[in-house]
Amino acid sequence: MILAAGRGERMRPLTDATPKPLLEVRGKPLMQWPMEALAAGGFTDLVVNTDWLGAQISNRFGPNPSLNGDPALSISYSEEGRDFGGALETAGGIVRALPVLGDVFWVAAGDVFAPGFAFTQASVDHFVASGKLGHLWLVPNPAHNLKGDFGLSPEGLALNSATEKFTFSTIGLYRAALFAPPYCSIPPGNPAGLKAPLAPILRAAMDNELVSAELYTGPWTDVGTPERLAQLNTPR
Secondary structure, three states: OEEEOOOOHHHOOOOOOOOHHHOEEOOEEOOHHHHHHHHHOOOOEEEEEEOOOHHHHHHHHOOOOOOOOOOOOEEEEEEHHHHHOOOOHHHHHHHHHHHHHOOEEEEEEOOEEOOOOOOOHHHHHHHHHHOOOEEEEEEOOOHHHOOOOEEEOOOOEEEOOOOOOEEEEEEEEEEHHHHOOOOOOOOOOOOOOOOOOOHHHHHHHHOOOOEEEEEOOOOOEEOOOHHHHHHHOOOO
16 A cells, blocks of 8 residues: 655645655656565555546546556555545544455555665565564664654564654554554545544554564655755766
C-alpha cells in the first residue's frame, strides 16, 4: 500500500494545484519511486489511498502502469476523499483497504524519498516466520525529528521507551491481525470512515513485543517542506 492521501499543508503553495505525491523528484513523481521499487521486488499488486486532488493520481497512473521497464502494476485506488470527504489518517486508511490487502502487506508513504530501499521477498519471508504483527524500518534522526520515534533493542524489537530512539521511516510490513482487536477496534473496510492514527496501534503491540524493527542507513528524506524538495532536485 502506498499512502497518498495527505493534503501536504507544509508544502503549499506547491500542493495547492498538485497532490504532494505527484511533486517531482529527479524527473519523476515522488510516489513513483516506491512504486518502482516495489515492482522491482516482485510486488505488483498495489493499493493507493487518495484524498486531496486524488483524481490526478489515478489519472496519472491508471490501473495498470508499467514503470521504468518493470512488470506492470495492478493498482486499486482507495478514494477516501470521494467516499468520506477527507483522508482517514494512516491506520484508518489501512483498515479501509484491508479487504484487498491480504494477510501480510507492505506500507510505504508516497511522500518519502528512499531511492536505495529494496522491497524483497526475503524480508517478507523473515517477517512471516517471526510471528510478529509488524516490522518497521527505522532511520537515523533527521534535523526535524532529533528526538526520534521508537527505540531498537539488541534483539531487534521496536521499543516505546529507550535511551536512544530512531525515526520511523514510514516503511513497514504488517499482518492484518495488527488492525483487529485488541489493537484496533475499527471493522475491516472501515465502513464508517473513522479516522485513526497508526502510532497508538504500534505502541500497544510493542508493549507485547509483537513489533520488530531494523535500522536503514541509506538515503532517506521526508519531503515535508519545499526546501527539502528543492534540495533533492539540486544538481549534484
